[in-house]
Structures are given as structure tokens and as C-alpha cells.
Amino acid sequence: MRTTHAPASAAAVPCSHAGLPELQAAAPLPVTGVAADYPAGLEVEEHSHECCQLLYAVQGVLEVRAGSGRWVVPPTRGVWLRSGVPHGLRMRGAVQVRSLFVDAQAAADLPGSDCVIEVSPLLRELISEVARWPASAPPGRRESMVVELLLQELRQPPVVPFHLxxxxxxxxxxxxxxxxxxxxxxxxxxxxxxxxxxxxxxxxxxxxxxxxxxxxxxxxxxxxxxxxxxxxxxxxxxxxxxxxxxxxxxxxxxxxxxxxxxxxxxxxxxxxxxxxxxxx
The missing domain is CATH 1.10.10.60 (Homeodomain-like)
Known part of the structure; x- marks a missing residue:
């Protein structure tokens, strides 16, 4: 697991996942979890990833900003972004973010547009579990089954009301x-x-x-x-x-x-x- 703690700052800060490409390249599974804790009011500069991403706050309200709109989500919702989509973040209060990065090939059957999805109690636990895994650790049958179930849980209709x-x-x-x-x-x-x-x-x-x-x-x-x-x-x-x-x-x-x-x-x-x- 990669956990980062961003310092309080009045200005926008760069994305803290600088080593993500190398982390994914070494990851044995198509889903990588990252944990990051942010102070209230902090903004993360616009950036993008080569993979798809699920942004989920286990605590606090997270605002995700992209060219097509803004999503403001509480801890019962997550924001799904396609690969290559430029986006920035803003923390509305102290926020604990758990991100999932999904290989584009594995995401072929997942939402084809940027959207908000509902995070069920099961999906919440799956996200937290994957975010706890050590980077590049050899996966067993259990880890493979968790990822398979997680990808299945992500195949659900988007939730519209949280989008501007x-x-x-x-x-x-x-x-x-x-x-x-x-x-x-x-x-x-x-x-x-x-x-x-x-x-x-x-x-x-x-x-x-x-x-x-x-x-x-x-x-x-x-x-x-x-x-x-x-x-x-x-x-x-x-x-x-x-x-x-x-x-x-x-x-x-x-x-x-x-x-x-x-x-x-x-x-x-x-x-x-x-x-x-x-x-x-």
C-alpha cells in the first residue's frame, strides 16, 4: 500500500502519485490501490493518468474537476474517470482518499464515460482491502478473487445528481x-x-x-x-x-x-x- 499525507497549503499542489506508472508496471494484478490523506481546502493541480481511476473518499467530501464538469461526492459515492482525462481535486474538509487505478484493458466492460457511482458497503470494503495491499506483492488466489469481485461491483449505472x-x-x-x-x-x-x-x-x-x-x-x-x-x-x-x-x-x-x-x-x-x- 502507498499512503501519502499531503501538507496543508494555500496553493494547489502537484499530484502525489508521481511513481504510479512504475508501480503499475510492477503490479501483478490489473488493479492498484493508493491511499492519500489531505487537509481541508487543499487543491491538487490538474493531471491525468494512463489508466482508469476510481476516486473515493472514505471520509470527507471530495470535489473532482474535469473539463466536462465537476463532481462533488460524499463518502457514499465515488468518481470514475477514464484513462487520460485531465482532472484536479479540491478537498471540502479533511479528506481521506482511496484511489483505485485500473488497467485500461481490464476496464473495457466498466463505465465508458466519466461519472459518479454508488459505493455500496461491499465495494467500500473491497476498495479499502486493495488499498492496504503492499505494492508488487505476489498475489494469491484470494487477491485475484477480490479483484474480480471488485471489477464486477464497478459495473453499475452512474449516479447523476452529484455532477455539475x-x-x-x-x-x-x-x-x-x-x-x-x-x-x-x-x-x-x-x-x-x-x-x-x-x-x-x-x-x-x-x-x-x-x-x-x-x-x-x-x-x-x-x-x-x-x-x-x-x-x-x-x-x-x-x-x-x-x-x-x-x-x-x-x-x-x-x-x-x-x-x-x-x-x-x-x-x-x-x-x-x-x-x-x-x-x-
Missing amino acids: PWPQDTRMAAVCHALAEADGADGFAAATATAADWAARLAMGEKTFHRHFLQATGMSFGRWRQRARLLSSMQALLAGRPIVQVALEAGYESHSAYSLAFRRQFGMPPSAFGARGDRP
Whole structure:
């Protein structure tokens, strides 16, 4: 097992798996596990791997950023990335990541697109088991069977609600960045800005703005902003903060409005999500 502990840093840091190609070349099985612990707020620079990858946080909320979008996942979900996909990471709280690197040939029957998958209790244990194995250790029948079962567990439909589609249009990308980060400039309150506010800021009509945003993301402005707010609120729920406080910080006027939106998005009320903590 390779376990790394990244230092706290205000700036993005390089990927810590520099020796991965050599590790995989020497690995006797098509799946390699790596463990890494990251402090809250740390960002990992954009990078890519020659193999497919499953990113899974056993603790904390992990944000994965790629050209096609962003995935924000709690400990019950993992992000599957195809080989060669450039991506960066952001830790929403202290995060313990367990990554699986899967040989492209072995991944032929696995998801053909980047997506979020559900991590069942069985898959969680399989991931943890593989991440504990010493690098290049000769595998026995048990190890081969574990890998075979793990690959079978990865063959499941993607989970959509944890994905934020990211536009290629630079103007709409700037809007999405400001919304996702609640980042304003020049006194512009991005977190509370309406579509009309954004349209005026971009010097276009409101209907034109709505049309461009929908074309760029595949979602309406209102739906995209709502999903971004709900995804951003997950870390606070896992930390045990009062739901009323989380709801207000997410831009909702009441506990009930936030709970209804959360249930519609994730299939459970925020109280149940918070109670589950880091357990799948």
C-alpha cells in the first residue's frame, strides 16, 4: 500500500502519485490501490493518468474537476474517470482518499464515460482491502478473487445528481465559477445574483442569457445554481451543523424549503444524510 499525507497549503499542489506508472508496471494484478490523506481546502493541480481511476473518499467530501464538469461526492459515492482525462481535486474538509487505478484493458466492460457511482458497503470494503495491499506483492488466489469481485461491483449505472456540467463557453464558465465558489468581484454579489443581474453584467438580454446558459450546460440557470448550492452544503451536514444554519447559508429562506429541495435532488432528507455521516 502507498499512503501519502499531503501538507496543508494555500496553493494547489502537484499530484502525489508521481511513481504510479512504475508501480503499475510492477503490479501483478490489473488493479492498484493508493491511499492519500489531505487537509481541508487543499487543491491538487490538474493531471491525468494512463489508466482508469476510481476516486473515493472514505471520509470527507471530495470535489473532482474535469473539463466536462465537476463532481462533488460524499463518502457514499465515488468518481470514475477514464484513462487520460485531465482532472484536479479540491478537498471540502479533511479528506481521506482511496484511489483505485485500473488497467485500461481490464476496464473495457466498466463505465465508458466519466461519472459518479454508488459505493455500496461491499465495494467500500473491497476498495479499502486493495488499498492496504503492499505494492508488487505476489498475489494469491484470494487477491485475484477480490479483484474480480471488485471489477464486477464497478459495473453499475452512474449516479447523476452529484455532477455539475461545466461549460466550454468562457462567459458561462465564469458565471458557473462565481456561483460554485460564491465568488464576487467589483462589489457584485454572485451568490445572490439573479439571471437578470448576470445578463446585465454580460451586456445581453435576459432571454439571451438563459439560452446561452442552457446551451452551454444542458441545464437551466435556476437548476444549475440549485444543484451547486446543494452540493456545497453537504460538508456542513456531515460536520453536524444545524440544518437551519446550513439552509440559510445555502441561500434558502427556511428549513422546509431546503429539505424539500435536498430530498428531490438526492432522494433523502438532509437529516438522514447528516445522520449517515461517513458511513455508506
